[in-house]
Amino acid sequence: MSQILEADNLTKVFQTKDGDVRAVDGVSFSLEPGDFVAIHGPSGCGKSTLLLMSGALLSPDDGTVTINETDPYSLSAEARSAFRGENIGFVFQQFHLIPYLSVLDNILVNELAANGSSDDDWPLQAEILLEKFQLGHRKNHVPSRLSVGEQQRVALARALLRTPALILADEPTGNLDPENSQILLDHLGEFAAGGGAVLMVTHDDRAREAASRSIDLS
Ligand code: ADP
Ligand code: MG
Numbered sequence: 064m065s066q067i068l069e070a071d072n073l074t075k076v077f078q079t080k081d082g083d084v085r086a087v088d089g090v091s092f093s094l095e096p097g098d099f100v101a102i103h104g105p106s107g108c109g110k111s112t113l114l115l116m117s118g119a120l121l122s123p124d125d126g127t128v129t130i131n132e133t134d135p136y137s138l139s140a141e142a143r144s145a146f147r148g149e150n151i152g153f154v155f156q157q158f159h160l161i162p163y164l165s166v167l168d169n170i171l172v173n174e175l176a177a178n179g180s181s182d183d184d185w186p187l188q189a190e191i192l193l194e195k196f197q198l199g200h201r202k203n204h205v206p207s208r209l210s211v212g213e214q215q216r217v218a219l220a221r222a223l224l225r226t227p228a229l230i231l232a233d234e235p236t237g238n239l240d241p242e243n244s245q246i247l248l249d250h251l252g253e254f255a256a257g258g259g260a261v262l263m264v265t266h267d268d269r270a271r272e273a274a275s276r277s278i279d280l281s
Pocket of ligand 1: 079084104109111113
Protein backbone atom coordinates (compact mmCIF):
# COMPACT_ATOMS: atom_id res chain seq x y z
CA MET A 64 0.00 0.00 0.00
CA SER A 65 1.45 3.38 -0.90
CA GLN A 66 1.77 5.69 2.07
CA ILE A 67 1.26 9.41 1.86
CA LEU A 68 3.32 10.05 4.99
CA GLU A 69 5.69 7.75 6.77
CA ALA A 70 7.30 8.96 10.01
CA ASP A 71 9.95 6.67 11.43
CA ASN A 72 11.48 7.19 14.87
CA LEU A 73 11.07 10.98 14.74
CA THR A 74 13.06 12.70 17.44
CA LYS A 75 13.68 16.34 18.27
CA VAL A 76 15.88 17.68 21.04
CA PHE A 77 15.97 21.45 21.58
CA GLN A 78 19.12 22.83 23.16
CA THR A 79 18.23 25.57 25.59
CA LYS A 80 20.29 27.43 28.17
CA ASP A 81 18.58 25.34 30.83
CA GLY A 82 19.60 22.10 29.15
CA ASP A 83 18.25 19.79 26.48
CA VAL A 84 14.50 19.48 25.93
CA ARG A 85 13.58 16.19 24.32
CA ALA A 86 10.38 17.44 22.67
CA VAL A 87 9.66 14.36 20.55
CA ASP A 88 11.26 11.02 21.31
CA GLY A 89 11.16 8.25 18.73
CA VAL A 90 7.64 8.57 17.27
CA SER A 91 6.64 6.42 14.29
CA PHE A 92 3.39 6.31 12.35
CA SER A 93 2.16 6.27 8.79
CA LEU A 94 -0.75 7.77 6.90
CA GLU A 95 -2.42 6.16 3.94
CA PRO A 96 -4.93 7.73 1.57
CA GLY A 97 -8.20 8.12 3.49
CA ASP A 98 -6.59 8.43 6.93
CA PHE A 99 -7.78 11.18 9.28
CA VAL A 100 -5.54 10.98 12.33
CA ALA A 101 -5.69 13.05 15.52
CA ILE A 102 -2.62 13.66 17.69
CA HIS A 103 -3.44 14.43 21.29
CA GLY A 104 -1.72 14.75 24.65
CA PRO A 105 -1.11 17.46 27.25
CA SER A 106 0.32 20.87 26.47
CA GLY A 107 4.07 20.71 25.92
CA CYS A 108 4.18 17.01 25.03
CA GLY A 109 5.55 17.70 21.54
CA LYS A 110 2.47 17.76 19.31
CA SER A 111 3.33 20.90 17.37
CA THR A 112 6.98 19.87 17.06
CA LEU A 113 5.89 16.52 15.62
CA LEU A 114 3.57 18.26 13.17
CA LEU A 115 6.31 20.63 11.99
CA MET A 116 8.73 17.75 11.44
CA SER A 117 6.01 15.85 9.56
CA GLY A 118 5.41 18.90 7.39
CA ALA A 119 8.97 19.41 6.17
CA LEU A 120 9.23 22.58 8.28
CA LEU A 121 11.62 21.36 11.01
CA SER A 122 14.32 18.79 10.45
CA PRO A 123 14.38 15.91 12.94
CA ASP A 124 17.50 15.17 14.99
CA ASP A 125 16.89 11.50 14.42
CA GLY A 126 14.50 9.45 12.31
CA THR A 127 13.06 10.04 8.87
CA VAL A 128 10.01 11.52 7.17
CA THR A 129 8.86 10.23 3.80
CA ILE A 130 6.07 12.04 1.96
CA ASN A 131 4.89 10.58 -1.31
CA GLU A 132 8.09 8.52 -1.44
CA THR A 133 10.37 11.54 -1.01
CA ASP A 134 12.45 12.47 2.04
CA PRO A 135 11.91 16.24 2.06
CA TYR A 136 14.96 16.77 4.28
CA SER A 137 17.17 15.33 1.54
CA LEU A 138 16.16 18.28 -0.68
CA SER A 139 17.70 21.74 -0.81
CA ALA A 140 15.79 24.39 1.14
CA GLU A 141 14.39 25.80 -2.09
CA ALA A 142 13.33 22.41 -3.47
CA ARG A 143 11.85 21.51 -0.09
CA SER A 144 9.75 24.65 -0.10
CA ALA A 145 8.43 23.84 -3.58
CA PHE A 146 7.79 20.25 -2.47
CA ARG A 147 5.75 21.52 0.50
CA GLY A 148 3.70 23.72 -1.78
CA GLU A 149 2.82 20.82 -4.05
CA ASN A 150 2.18 18.16 -1.44
CA ILE A 151 1.08 19.70 1.86
CA GLY A 152 -1.58 22.11 3.03
CA PHE A 153 -1.34 23.68 6.49
CA VAL A 154 -4.14 24.89 8.77
CA PHE A 155 -3.40 26.49 12.14
CA GLN A 156 -5.41 27.65 15.14
CA GLN A 157 -4.62 31.24 14.14
CA PHE A 158 -5.87 31.62 10.61
CA HIS A 159 -2.87 33.62 9.33
CA LEU A 160 -4.97 35.54 6.81
CA ILE A 161 -3.60 38.80 5.43
CA PRO A 162 -5.90 41.58 6.71
CA TYR A 163 -5.65 43.91 3.71
CA LEU A 164 -6.22 41.25 1.03
CA SER A 165 -9.65 40.08 -0.09
CA VAL A 166 -10.81 36.58 0.72
CA LEU A 167 -10.12 35.55 -2.87
CA ASP A 168 -6.59 36.97 -2.83
CA ASN A 169 -5.90 35.34 0.54
CA ILE A 170 -6.64 31.97 -1.01
CA LEU A 171 -4.38 32.83 -3.95
CA VAL A 172 -1.65 34.44 -1.86
CA ASN A 173 1.03 31.81 -2.49
CA GLU A 174 0.36 31.84 -6.21
CA LEU A 175 0.38 35.64 -6.29
CA ALA A 176 3.69 35.64 -4.41
CA ALA A 177 5.13 33.16 -6.91
CA ASN A 178 3.93 35.36 -9.78
CA GLY A 179 1.92 32.58 -11.43
CA SER A 180 1.81 32.36 -15.20
CA SER A 181 -1.12 33.96 -16.99
CA ASP A 182 -2.49 30.64 -18.26
CA ASP A 183 -2.96 29.15 -14.82
CA ASP A 184 -6.43 28.47 -13.50
CA TRP A 185 -5.83 29.13 -9.80
CA PRO A 186 -8.43 31.93 -9.61
CA LEU A 187 -11.05 29.58 -11.01
CA GLN A 188 -10.04 26.84 -8.56
CA ALA A 189 -10.23 29.36 -5.72
CA GLU A 190 -13.77 30.38 -6.73
CA ILE A 191 -14.84 26.74 -6.86
CA LEU A 192 -13.53 26.23 -3.32
CA LEU A 193 -15.28 29.39 -2.13
CA GLU A 194 -18.60 28.14 -3.48
CA LYS A 195 -18.07 24.74 -1.90
CA PHE A 196 -17.37 26.37 1.48
CA GLN A 197 -20.40 28.68 1.23
CA LEU A 198 -18.16 31.72 0.90
CA GLY A 199 -18.86 32.75 -2.69
CA HIS A 200 -20.64 35.91 -1.59
CA ARG A 201 -17.62 36.84 0.57
CA LYS A 202 -14.86 36.72 -2.02
CA ASN A 203 -14.31 40.49 -2.24
CA HIS A 204 -14.50 41.09 1.51
CA VAL A 205 -11.48 41.47 3.78
CA PRO A 206 -11.12 38.77 6.45
CA SER A 207 -12.18 41.00 9.36
CA ARG A 208 -15.69 41.19 7.86
CA LEU A 209 -16.08 37.42 8.24
CA SER A 210 -16.98 35.28 11.24
CA VAL A 211 -14.18 33.20 12.73
CA GLY A 212 -15.73 30.07 11.24
CA GLU A 213 -15.69 31.66 7.81
CA GLN A 214 -12.11 32.83 8.31
CA GLN A 215 -10.97 29.30 9.12
CA ARG A 216 -12.72 28.00 6.00
CA VAL A 217 -10.79 30.59 3.96
CA ALA A 218 -7.58 29.23 5.52
CA LEU A 219 -8.69 25.70 4.64
CA ALA A 220 -9.46 26.75 1.06
CA ARG A 221 -5.97 28.26 0.83
CA ALA A 222 -4.53 24.94 2.07
CA LEU A 223 -6.57 22.93 -0.46
CA LEU A 224 -5.95 25.11 -3.51
CA ARG A 225 -3.22 22.95 -5.00
CA THR A 226 -5.00 19.69 -4.13
CA PRO A 227 -2.28 18.51 -1.75
CA ALA A 228 -2.05 14.85 -0.70
CA LEU A 229 -1.67 15.80 2.94
CA ILE A 230 -3.30 18.33 5.26
CA LEU A 231 -1.53 19.13 8.54
CA ALA A 232 -3.66 20.96 11.05
CA ASP A 233 -2.60 22.32 14.47
CA GLU A 234 -5.62 22.89 16.75
CA PRO A 235 -7.76 23.94 13.76
CA THR A 236 -10.93 24.18 15.87
CA GLY A 237 -9.22 25.98 18.77
CA ASN A 238 -10.89 29.31 18.00
CA LEU A 239 -14.22 27.99 16.70
CA ASP A 240 -17.64 27.48 18.27
CA PRO A 241 -19.12 23.96 18.15
CA GLU A 242 -21.13 24.55 14.98
CA ASN A 243 -18.20 25.95 13.00
CA SER A 244 -15.90 23.28 14.44
CA GLN A 245 -18.21 20.63 13.06
CA ILE A 246 -18.32 22.26 9.63
CA LEU A 247 -14.52 22.40 9.52
CA LEU A 248 -14.18 18.79 10.71
CA ASP A 249 -16.69 17.67 8.08
CA HIS A 250 -14.56 19.32 5.36
CA LEU A 251 -11.41 17.66 6.69
CA GLY A 252 -13.21 14.32 6.77
CA GLU A 253 -14.40 14.84 3.22
CA PHE A 254 -10.85 15.60 2.09
CA ALA A 255 -9.65 12.33 3.62
CA ALA A 256 -12.60 10.39 2.19
CA GLY A 257 -11.55 11.69 -1.23
CA GLY A 258 -8.16 9.98 -0.88
CA GLY A 259 -6.14 12.57 1.01
CA ALA A 260 -4.62 12.20 4.47
CA VAL A 261 -5.13 14.49 7.46
CA LEU A 262 -2.89 14.77 10.51
CA MET A 263 -4.52 16.99 13.12
CA VAL A 264 -3.22 18.09 16.52
CA THR A 265 -6.14 18.69 18.85
CA HIS A 266 -7.27 19.15 22.43
CA ASP A 267 -10.87 19.03 21.38
CA ASP A 268 -12.81 15.81 22.08
CA ARG A 269 -15.20 16.52 19.23
CA ALA A 270 -12.27 16.79 16.83
CA ARG A 271 -10.78 13.59 18.15
CA GLU A 272 -14.06 11.78 17.58
CA ALA A 273 -14.19 13.04 14.00
CA ALA A 274 -10.84 11.41 13.25
CA SER A 275 -10.62 7.79 12.22
CA ARG A 276 -7.61 7.10 14.45
CA SER A 277 -5.64 8.89 17.13
CA ILE A 278 -2.07 8.97 18.37
CA ASP A 279 -1.53 9.66 22.08
CA LEU A 280 1.74 11.52 22.66
CA SER A 281 1.43 11.75 26.46
P1 ADP B 1 2.68 20.97 22.28
O1 ADP B 1 2.35 21.42 20.89
O2 ADP B 1 2.30 19.55 22.57
O3 ADP B 1 2.11 21.89 23.33
P2 ADP B 1 5.41 21.65 21.55
O4 ADP B 1 5.74 20.72 20.46
O5 ADP B 1 5.09 23.06 21.20
O6 ADP B 1 4.27 21.01 22.47
O7 ADP B 1 6.64 21.71 22.56
C1 ADP B 1 7.22 20.52 23.13
C2 ADP B 1 8.34 20.91 24.09
O8 ADP B 1 9.42 21.47 23.35
C3 ADP B 1 7.96 21.97 25.10
O9 ADP B 1 8.64 21.69 26.30
C4 ADP B 1 8.44 23.25 24.49
O10 ADP B 1 8.73 24.21 25.46
C5 ADP B 1 9.71 22.79 23.78
N1 ADP B 1 10.01 23.58 22.58
C6 ADP B 1 9.23 23.70 21.48
N2 ADP B 1 9.83 24.46 20.55
C7 ADP B 1 11.02 24.83 21.08
C8 ADP B 1 12.10 25.64 20.61
N3 ADP B 1 12.09 26.18 19.39
N4 ADP B 1 13.16 25.80 21.43
C9 ADP B 1 13.20 25.25 22.66
N5 ADP B 1 12.21 24.47 23.15
C10 ADP B 1 11.14 24.28 22.39
MG1 MG C 1 1.17 22.97 20.18
